[in-house]
Amino acid sequence: MSRFDEAAAQAARARQAVLTKPAGSLGRLEDLAVFMAGWQGRERPRIDRAQALVFAGNHGVVAQGVNPFPAEVTALMAQNFAAGGAAINQLCRVADADLRVVPLDLDRPTADFTTGPAMSAEEVVSAMQSGADAVDPDADVLLLGEMGIGNSTVAAALAAATFGGQAGDWIGPGTGASAEIMARKADAVSRGLALHAPSDTRGTLAAFGGREQAAICGAVMRARDLGIPVLLDGFICTAAAAVLTRDDPAALAHCLIGHESAEPGHRRLIEALALPIPPILSLEMRLGEGSGAAVALMVLRSALACHDGMATFAEAVIG
Numbered sequence: 001m002s003r004f005d006e007a008a009a010q011a012a013r014a015r016q017a018v019l020t021k022p023a024g025s026l027g028r029l030e031d032l033a034v035f036m037a038g039w040q041g042r043e044r045p046r047i048d049r050a051q052a053l054v055f056a057g058n059h060g061v062v063a064q065g066v067n068p069f070p071a072e073v074t075a076l077m078a079q080n081f082a083a084g085g086a087a088i089n090q091l092c093r094v095a096d097a098d099l100r101v102v103p104l105d106l107d108r109p110t111a112d113f114t115t116g117p118a119m120s121a122e123e124v125v126s127a128m129q130s131g132a133d134a135v136d137p138d139a140d141v142l143l144l145g146e147m148g149i150g151n152s153t154v155a156a157a158l159a160a161a162t163f164g165g166q167a168g169d170w171i172g173p174g175t176g177a178s179a180e181i182m183a184r185k186a187d188a189v190s191r192g193l194a195l196h197a198p199s200d201t202r203g204t205l206a207a208f209g210g211r212e213q214a215a216i217c218g219a220v221m222r223a224r225d226l227g228i229p230v231l232l233d234g235f236i237c238t239a240a241a242a243v244l245t246r247d248d249p250a251a252l253a254h255c256l257i258g259h260e261s262a263e264p265g266h267r268r269l270i271e272a273l274a275l276p277i278p279p280i281l282s283l284e285m286r287l288g289e290g291s292g293a294a295v296a297l298m299v300l301r302s303a304l305a306c307h308d309g310m311a312t313f314a315e316a317v318i319g
Contacts, residue, residue: 118209131218145290
């Protein structure tokens with residue numbers, strides 16, 4: 001497993017201290033440059049290749065009426081991604097990220113977690129492997145996103161199972177749920193939590209499901225092995241990755257949260273994870289599909305451009 005290179009990070013801090021600016025004046029951009037230096041193992045980190053992965057899956061829990069849209073929309077949106085017509089396509093183009101969409105058995109939804117486990121152990125392993133296999137070893141940074149009707153309900157269940165609390169602490173409007181649908185979401189999550197009591201990562205994924213959530217976990221683990229920093233998207237993506245902390249509290253040390261979602265559970269999740277660098281952006285976004293991570297990539301590129309391209313005081317003969 002790749003580790004943070006403290007020597008490279010210290011060299012990056014030293015460089016920040018002599019660039020032609022007041023100390024600390026670029027704020028969190030400086031922290032991002034140091035973070036990337038430590039995980040890339042070089043004083044002047046770079047992003048020559050950014051990969052964006054969007055995993056798509058369908059969920060049996062939609063039978064509980066937890067979403068205003070039918071499950072068929074997942075496949076339709078996957079087709080929209082492939083045709084270049086979604087928000088993530090435009091954002092990846094502007095941010096210069098190579099986008100790959102990975103549909104995961106869309107014709108075979110997971111089981112309804114209110115009546116039994118969403119996935120078998122074998123299905124969890126298969127989905128995690130799909131996520132790991134999709135990671136490009138040559139990427140300098142990995143962006144993760146998801147698509148799946150009903151997966152904000154799954155995310156709430158995963159977050160509650162991982163960090164505790166009641167269903168009402170974690171559910172949100174998702175794609176625009178009415179008060180009636182919100183009540184059904186809370187009921188479904190509550191019944192799922194009463195039925196399942198998993199204690200580790202794979203058990204939690206099996207209980208509450210989401211092939212795309214399991215794939216996100218697999219991709220995060222593979223990126224760590226390869227030493228690739230990760231940009232997580234919003235609530236659903238972060239809730240999926242957070243399940244890894246059930247096995248290893250430091251599992252997300254190489255991850256940044258791209259943005260704080262408008263989903264109310266995301267702030268609670270961010271506080272529970274307590275990653276060293278706060279979410280890069282807060283734009284009231286709640287689209288999913290990696291969109292917040294893609295916008296955050298533009299900020300990350302800006303941080304590295306300043307870190308690498310600015311003159312030092314000695315080079316500029318200032319002072």
